[in-house]
Amino acid sequence: MAKRYNVGSFYLILVCFGLGLYSLYSNLNHTWMIAQPNYILLVFSLLAFVFGIIGFKDKRNWRTKIRSWFTIILSLLMAIVLSLAVLLTLFASSLGANEYIKTVQSPDGKYTIDFYRYDAGALGSHGIRGELNGPLWFKKRIYYRDREEQVEVEWKNNSTISINNHTLNLKKGETYGY
Incomplete structure (x- = not known):
């Protein structure tokens, strides 16, 4: 039984670590964010920690x-x-750093974009962020x-949108503002 916990916790923390690194990469490079929210990864890393302690019996x-030891140290970090x-x-x-503004949907319903107002306060600037769901x-x-x-949002067609007079073709994966 301890063998399963030892191996299972090891693979679980490797998956958590990989998803955490990809989450960081996707935030820096503005690609699709596929990792679960941080609180879910936190729960998985705590589970890996507990299972790693049980796996010490192996x-x-x-x-x-x-x-x-690797599982315990990595899951704790x-x-x-x-x-x-x-x-x-x-x-x-x-603190109101991210304020939801509105959600818009393409005429055919294929694309949904959420808009937020962000404000970094004294640490940075403020502005608008749009996230494609x-x-x-x-x-x-x-x-x-x-x-x-x-x-200000205007759909030109089913896959082309104008956001504050900046036209993006979502089918081609275009982004603006980076």
């Missing part, structure tokens, strides 16, 4: 011991980093513009 050879990220997100959203929880930032207060 003492068959030196590899299982190293795998247990992941839990700390994700806890800070969740707390920072909660703190920033309670994908399947499940997937999102992609398609519009990001500093020092704008309002958003």
Whole structure:
């Protein structure tokens, strides 16, 4: 039984770590964000930590011991980093850093875009952000513009949109403001 926990917690923390790295990459490069929200990754990393502790009972050879220590250390570090990220997100959203403006949908209903007003306060600027909704929880930032207060949206056709006089072809994956 301990063998399952040892191996399962190891693979679980590797998946969490991979999704966390991809989440960071997608935020920096404005690609599709496929990772679950940070609080779900936090729960998975805590589960990997608990399962890793249970997996310490598996003492068959030196590899299982190293795998247990690796799982415990990586899951603890992941839990700390994700806890800070969740707390920072909660703190920033309670200050009104991200304010929902509106949701628009393409004429054929294929594309849905949520618009937010962001304000970094003394740490940065303010502006408008548009996120294209994908399947499940997937999102992609398609519009990001500093020092704008309002958003004017006009659909040219089923896949082409004009946001504050900037035309984007969503079928081609175009973005604006980066």
